Amino acid sequence: MNQILQWIATHQEMIYVVALMIFVGIEVIGRVPSVLHTPLMSGANAIHGVVIIGAIIVMGKAEGGNVLALILGFLAVLLGTLNVVGGFVVTDRMLEMFKKKK
C-alpha cells in the first residue's frame, strides 16, 4: 500500500497529465460530425505513432556490440515510422478529397 502511494507521489505530474488528457480527448472528439469519422480515426492513428520517440530512444541507447538490440530497435523505429508517415499521408489524402469540391 505504502509502495503504491509512493509511486503515485513520485509520478503525480504524469498522473495529472493522464487524467486531464482523458477529458481533452473526449471533449475534442465529442463534436465531430459523422462525415469526418474515418479521417479522424486515421488522424488519431497517426498521432499514436508518437510511440516512435520511444523507439528512437531505445535505438539510440543500444550498445554497438549488441546486435539483437540493434536489430530489434531498428525494427521498432521502422514500424513506428510506417505508422506515423503512412498515417498522416493517408489522412491527408482523404481530406484532400473533401476540400476539392468546394
Add this chain to the structure above:
Amino acid sequence: MELNLLVLCYLIGSVTFIVGLKMLSNPASARNGNILAAAGMLIAIIGTIFLYEENGQKLGNYTWIFAALAIGSVAGTLMAKRVQMTAMPEMVSLFNGMGGACAALISVIEFRHLVHTSDVASIDQSSLLIIMLGLIIGTVSFAGSMIAWGKLNGSIKDFAFKGQHIINIVLLLMTLLLAGHNIINRPEQMELFFYGVVALALVYGIFFVLPIGGADMPVVISLLNSFTGVAAACGGFLYDNKVMLTGGILVGAAGTLLTILMCKAMNRSLQNVLIGSFGGGTTAGGATQVGGTYKEVTLSDAAVVMSYANKVMIVPGYGLAVAQAQHVCHELEKTLEAKGVEVKYAIHPVAGRMPGHMNVLLAEADVSYEKLLEMELANEEFKNTDVVLILGANDVVNPAAKSDPSSPIYGMPILEVEEAKHVIVNKRSMKPGYAGIENQLFFQPKTSMLFGDAKKALQDLLAEVRNL
C-alpha cells in the same frame, strides 16, 4: 540549454496534437489540422534524435536510426499514396498494427536491458508493470490489427467455434496472471515467462478479433486504435516523456469514445460487438416470417422511373464500396440532374465499412458535399422522394429494426426508405447482409430489385438513361 530546448519541442508536439485533433473535427480546418499534427510530430522526432540525453549521454547509432526512418518514410508514403480509397480501412488497420508492434518491441528491448544489466530480484517493480502493460496492449493491438486487416481484404475468413469466448477469457486471464506473477514475485525464470506473456498476448489478439464479423470490423479497429494509444502512453511513463504520454492518452481517450459512438450508431453495446452475437455465424432470426415474392425491374424501366422523377435519393452501402462504383454513381447523378431530376444521397452513419466511409468515397468521385444528407435530414425528405435507389446497402434500410423487437438489429436507427414512392434495390443476390437477417423491404410491393454488381448495374443504367 539543449535539454530545455527538447522540453520545448515536446511541448509544441503535445499542443499541436490537441489542436490538430480539434481541427480535424471540422470539415473546413481538417486538412490543416492533420498537417499541424504532422509538423508537431516532426519537431518532436527531430528534437529527440539530436537533443535527447540520458545521464549526460547523447543518443548514438545515427546510421541505424536514419536508415530506419528513411525506409519507413518511403514505404509508408508509397503505401498510403497507392492504396485504393475503398481499401482505406485495411490501411488504417495495418498502420495501427505497426504502431502496436513498435510499442511491444520497445517493451521487449527495455525488458532485455533490465534483465541483463541487473539482478532479477532487484528490478524496479513499477518499471516492470509499465513494460508489461505496454507489451501486452501493444501485442494484442498488433495481432488484432493484422487479423482485422486480413479480414477486410478478404484473405482471412470469419472463424468461430463453440466456447471460443470462454477460451478467450481464459487466455486473457493467463496472460494477466503470468505478467502479474512476473511483476509481483520477480521469479528466477522471469525472462522465460516474459516471452510466455508475448506468446499468450499474440494468441489472445488473434482469437479476440477472429470471431468478430466483418460488419463490426470498424468498431474493432477503432478499439485497437485506442489500445495502441494506451501502449504509446506506457512508453511515456517509461521514459518520463510528456509528448508520448499526451499523444497516447489523447488517442486512447478519443478512440474509446469514437468506438462507443460507432456502437451507438448501430444500437449495440460494445460487449455485444466483442462477443460477436451475430458476427460469429449464429443464425439470429426474427420472430416475424420474412418472405414472399419479390419483383425484378428491367434496366429500361428503372431508367424511365428515375428520369421522370422529381426527386431521387441514392442510398449507398457496402456494395457500392466493394464494386468501386462511386465514380459511375456520380455520373448517373449528373446525367439525371441534367434532365432536371433532383438527386441527393442519404448517408447512414455506419454505411460502408467505417463511419464516414461513404462520404470519403463519394468525395473521391467529386460528389458535392451539400448533396450528402445525414440520416435525420434524409429521413425527413423520403416522403417527398419519388425514387430511392439503394446501392448495396441492406441492414441500414431494414424495417425490422423498427418493427420487430426480436430482430438482432431492433432499435438501430435506419433510413426509412419505405416512405418514398418507389424503391429500387441493387444487390448482387437475395442473400442477407452482414447481420445475417432477411429484409422485409425487398418483398414490399413498392420495391423492385435490380440484381448485379453495383458498378456494372450502374453503367448499364446510365447508358439506358442517356438513351432516353
